Structure formats: C-alpha cells, structure tokens
Amino acid sequence: MSIPIRKTLLLSITTSTVALSTFAGNSSKSPNIIIIMADQLRADLMQREGYALNTMPFADKLAKSGAWFNKAYTAAPASGPARVCMLTGRFPNATHVRSNHNIQDAFYSKDLFDVAHEQGYTTALVGKNHSHLSKERVDFWCPYNHGGQEAKQKSEKGEAFDKYLGTLDMYSNLEPSPYGVEGQLPYRMVDDASQWIDSLDGKPFLMWFSMAEPHNPYQICEPYYSMFPPESLPPLKSSAKDRKAKGEEYELLAEMMAQGHKGFQENLPRLRSIYHGMLRMIDDQLARLVDELKKQNIYDNTIILFIADHGDYAGEYGLMKKGVGLDDAITRIPMQWTGPGIKASTLPQEAHVSIVDIFPTICEIMDAEIPIGVQGRSLWPMLQGKEYPKEEFASVMAEDGFGGMYYTKADATDYQKEGAVGKQGLFFDELNTWTQSGTMRMLRKDDWKLVYDMDGNGWLYNLKQDPSEVNNRFNDPSCKETRNEMIEGLLRWDISSQDPLPVPRHRYRFKRNEHNYLFR
Template structure:
C-alpha cells in the first residue's frame, strides 16, 4: 500500500513507437532496458492497441476513454472539437490531484489547464533555455523530418527528451510542495521523425545489426492503393528515400535507448515517491520502421501501426505479470478511475484493467478481442488525386503527407490469431497474424476461412454497437456494469445500474 492516501500517477508517452522492438517483447537488441525492468516490476500488456494510428485522435482517446467516432476528433487539426463529459484531467482534479505536464501535448486541452506545465514541445523544438537549444531546434527544422546520416552535432542536453525530463522534474517538484497527490504526463515527441540521435546512441546499434525486414517496398502492391499512394508520394518528394532504411532503423533503436535513459533519470529523481506512484508507459501509435518500404504511418491498419507498448507498475499492481489480453488506449481512463476511487464518467467506452492488474483472471468474453478505428471521413481519395494540403506537393517537405491517405473510414477487430478490417467502400481484409504477421495474404474470399470471416464480421458489428456514443445523457440512463465489463459472463460480473 502507498504511504499516502492516494497514489501519484505518472504517464510516460512516446510518439510513434512500434511495440515489438524491445528485449522484453522478444527483440534481439536491448533497446530499452530500464523500461523493460520497470515492466517486470508490474504488468506488461503484450497486446496493447491504439484507438487510432494518428496522434491527436489517439491522445484524445486516452484522456477521454472514448473512440474517435465518439469524441469526434479524427484528424490532427480538430482537437479543440473533442466531445466528452469528463476526461482524465477533470477526474483527477476532482479527487484532489495536482496536474502537471511536460512535453508534446497534441490534445484537446490547453496547457493552462494543468497546474504546472513545460512546453509545448514539437518534433522540431520547444522552449529553449540557451542559444545552444535554439541552434539545435533550428538544425532539427532543417532536417525536415528526414533521417540524419551522421551523429547529431549537438550534445545530449539539447535533445528534446533530455529537456522534457528536466521540465518534468521541475513540474513534479512544484506539484508536491503542498503534499497533494500529483498527476504528471510526460510526453516525448520521439521516436517520431525526424530520425536523429547524437553519439553514442548513433553508433549504439549498427546498421549491420539491423534485422532484415519482414516486408519490403515490393509488398505495397499487395497491400493496396493507400500503401502504393503513400510510397509514391514519398518517392516523388524524396527519390530513393527507402535506400536509408537501415540507417533509419538503427537511429530509431538509438532514439529508443535515449528515451529509456531519460525515463530512468526521471524515475531516479522521484526517489521514495516512486513507491507511491502508478507509472503507465504507453505510446500513441506505431511506426512502419521500414516495413513495406515505408516510414512513419499513414496507410491502413497493419500491426506495426496499431500495436503499442503498454505497461503499468506501482501501487495496486501485482509484479511480474505478462498479460496477453488485448487492451486499448481507451482503457487507461477507466483503469485509473478505479485505482484512485473515482466513478467512471458518462460516455466512457473503455474497460477498467484494475482487476487484471491485481492479478485477477480476465473474463474471456470481455477480453478476447479488440477494436480500433481509422479515417477522417468522406469518400476515400483515389491515389491519382491531389487534395489540398497545408504544404505544397512539390519539394521535399512532407510533414503531414501521411494524413492524405487516411481519407474515408476503416474499422478493425482482432480476436485471437485473426484480424479483420472493413472500410467504407465495403472492402474486407482478413489475416492470420500467426502465419502472416505483416498481413500480405488476404483470406477474406478464401472459402476455407468463410466461417472465420462471418464470426469476425459479427464481432465487429457488436463492437461498433458497443462504441456507439451514449452521450448526451437524457431521461433514460444507460445501465452500466462493474469495471465497464459489458461482455463478461453474468456469473462473474453482476450488473448494477
């Protein structure tokens, strides 16, 4: 039990971190040893999923416990339009927490809504406390979201994760002066592009150590028009961009280690307060990291974009758990509600994971599948179209290029070894993730898998009904169940209104 009445809460979020590139997930290189050790002291979810493979929709989902179709933020430019009853900040403030933030926001709330904040940081810079910081930020901007071919010519102290952790340490000191429990969200812009690291991280993982890709650029044809379009757009702006894939991957691994070292520095600074702190480590979404000959994100819902690292440790968490239940970013809010003794707000669609964290068995009917969303609506653009962007199609700049290929809408469900997606044009894709982890063989029209397709289409339909928004509240109040476990067997979960 924590020494204070309520535990502190620390959320560490990375941006665009693929889930399968740490030693704890079976990867051959030791990219994040400190976070692996932290996960071993708590619970690691091997099948964590984003709610949407795009920054702002995913982050709003985490804070509101709602999927994008409910909170209505489906692209990065519409965060201020989020629709919800009460979010994580509201819940924790109402329960006596002081709120802190350091890093990249990209959410629906202004930094003024926190009691102490450092930022905003973006992928090309943030608050600068020295001329050296300013020079580094200018250098980042000149890299133009590309891949650094040489070690970054600035010391570690100029890197954004270092400056963000400095800010987080200051924020936590401010928040704890009065003795109240604190919530601090530390949000790193990395390992999102631009892909760069200083020595020794640049040399830490050599290009000759980079494992072969599971799927190269030749597979884009099989993946369909959005994958082809994204690759062609990259190639038109930066010819030969995929030639750098080994350097891109090696630097990505180095960025992970740099982040890991800075999180370790933050946790060491917590000292005795760490025993009273729930620590959640998560990412907003994944990164191609060279699969399909692509960088970043922007096409489809492959596992490399949808699966995210997710681990929870601290008070109320039984140590040494590695859980296979599929879980989502939307589950974080209801989980924290239960762990701090708060009521889950109206309109929340996630499920509390608190019983699982305590070591209790998960009801299979509730935790045998997961759902996610993609797309900002409308009729999907064709790959020969050039809809308006906030930058020119000519020239090398490609900051938000990936969002062009997120038009229309797609919904995903995974259950066991199978995954099914359905888009707004009626296209169905079905994959066996065990035998086909990069999803190249579409089994949707295979007669041998007809029953699997039918079962998953029905399951997807149930999920889409489940996440239909029940806000605003009216005279008739929807019935809720403990932990928000709507599909748990009646024998193990007694519903209450």
C-alpha cells in the same frame, strides 16, 4: 467541443449517472500517476517482445516489475485522435476527432484532467500535447514539440538544439546530431519534470510526460547513432514488393514519400538505424526519470504507465512513419503499468486492451467515478491480479479514416497543392487526403485480425502465420467460419461502442457495469 458546451452537457447528465464502485490502492495515500508517452513507438522492436536487439532494456525490466501487454492497441494510428481517445476514454467515432485537424471538435463529458482535479490532484503536462487539452486546465504547463521547447526561456544548448531541429523539415539528419544527449528533448523534459515534482511538497500529482520521439524528424546524437548500425539490424518482415498486395493506398504513400524525401529508399537502412538509436535514448531518459523519483522518495507511491500513441512502419513495406491501414506495425502499442497495488508478472497479460482503457483505469485508481460517455474498460481489477471476465478482453477494436469516399490516384495527383509534399523535396506529410480518406475498422482476436471498410472490402490475416499481413484470407473458403466469427465480433464492438451521450434527461436510468465493461 468548446468548454461552455461541455459544461452544459455535464449538468444535463448528472441526474442520470449511476454511481460506480471503485478499488482503492494499497497505500492509504493517494498514489501519484505518471503517464509516459512516446510518439510513434513500435511495440515489437523491444526485446521482451522477442526482438533480436536490446533496444529498451530499462523499459523491459520495468515492465516485468509490473503488468505489461503484448496485445495493446491504439484507437487510431494518428497522434491527435489517439491522444484525445486516451484522455477521454472514447473512440474516434464518439470524440469526433478522426484526424489531426479536428482536435478542437473533441466531444466528451469529463476527461482525465477534469477527474484528477476533482480528486485533489495537481496536474502537469511536460512535453507534446497535440490534444484538446489547454494551458488553463493544467497546473504546470511545459510544452515541447517536434521543433523543440515551446517556451521563451531555454538554456544556451537548448536554444541551439531547437534551431537545429528547425532545419530538418520534419524528416531526418543522416549524420550524428550535434549538442549531445543534454540537448535532446527527453533529457531536458526529465530535468523540467524533476524540478516541478520537487516543488510539490508531497501533494499527489498526475503528470503526462509526453515525448515527441521516436517520431520524425529522425535524428540522434552519439553514442546512440552508432549503437545499431544498419548492417546489424534484423531483416524486415516485409518489403516494398509487398505493397502491391496491400493496395493502392500503400503505393500512393510510397510515391508521395519518394517525392517529399529525396533519396528515401536509399536512406531507409540508415533511417531504421537512427530510429533504433532513438529508442535507446528514450529508454535512458525513462531510467533517469525513475531514478529521480527514487531520489525524491516517491517512487514507491507512484504508478507509472509507459505507452505510445501509435507505432511506425520502421521500414515495413518500404515505408517509414505511418499513414495508411491498420497494420500491427502502426496500431499495436506498448503498454506497461508499474506501481503500488499492481501485481508483478514477467509474462504478458493475456487481455486485448486499448488506449481508451487508460482513463477509466485511472479513475478507479483515484477512487473516482468513471464519467458517463467513457467507452473504455477499467483494467484495475486485472492489474491487481483480481478476477475479471476473460471474454470482456478477448478482442479489441481500432479505427482509421476521416470518412467519406476514398480518394484515389484517378482523382488528382497534385500532392504539392494539397500540402502532402513540399516544393523543395524535403517535406512529406503522410496524413493527407489520399491516405486518410474513407473509413475502416479493425478487430484483433486470438491469432486473427479483421479489417473491414465502408465499401464492404475485407482483409483477414492470421498474425501467427503471416506477421507481415500480406496474405489476405478474407475470401479463402477454408477461413469462412473464422471470417464470419470475426465480422460478428466487429459488429458487436461497433454496436457496444456507440456513443451513449447524451443520456436520457428525464426518468430513464442509464445502467453500466461497475468497471465499465462493455460485454457484461
């Protein structure tokens, strides 16, 4: 949605807004807020999740000094849609951003940066944007992307490293990367963020610190390259043999990936190893950023949210990246909150939460009204250790697909013409016509997951018994009661998350729960 149209919408709904009560933080001073986002970080590859390797020790320690979730999900396993969802608190069916190619169509009343400015916060983006956010709406704009820093002035090492990234064609370097950790983007981002924070003279700020890693191109320098050698990695939950059970889209994805990345299957163990090394490098930079906050004496008044936009197969089904389906490997994300007013617990929260819940939560932290059109639910009472309705967070929904009918192999197989595969055998875009067509929804509740598509196809998995999600029990007679309950739950979510915009312009009063709960 363009800015003029969005402002018109704001004027039309102002008289219909019902004021929401909010919680103030424990500090009399407005807390700083830093959203640290990793791109394509898989949640279950962290030791606090039970993973055998200690990939992110600082993140694990930080999580246990605050509140963390092991049932947090993205709203869509693709960067653009997920990021727009986080900033607007709305699902893709409401934002209209169901692919990476519709970001400019974002539809909402106010987003996170609008509210922050209204509440007197100074704002910053340091890192990857890939959302509807634009430079003129942010006080400090310091963009980085998968090809490096998007700025004219760089250090000599930064300039050389960014040129190196450009040679990888968004795939990988199977050898240690040059220029050391000082050339890596997250390291340079910490320097930029620290310098900006130091310039604020105590004014409250909102920063979106958005790393482009561990997304491909998969690359890492020493000592991280050697930290998790291929032979030390735990076995995968699934293999390429399981793709047949998952469906044709998975087979097509693997076929395209093999064409686009020569030697992909043979290199898969090393790709997994590099991915693990990237996790540790990210963790070390998270620690550096927190140390800088402590040096500047603002850590105690700063709320830190660590999250990812979506996950990565990281070898499951013989795949890397993302691309098809709503498997936990790509939809479940880390989410941890630390800071003033947040009750610490070493155990994960029981609630099922979504990336769309972040915006309304921050609204209440800022003592701001949750804008009309937000579909997420505030987690602020829960984060403070206060009472909240357990039923409200007994399940969570996610979406996938840009719509229409499914494209299949019978339609066409010219992956190069479509742009999914490069001509030189070096490039492959997993988000393409075949993998992203159609529409499906996911419901997670208790140990179960339901995926249902527009053609009436269903997939039902017991994640405790079948974490690889290959044993579809949708038509299992013994699961009939569970299946019906899950379908009913998904239908309730679908109805409750219908877009309320625009609300009635005259007379009717639009009623909402004070914390934007959907089911109370």
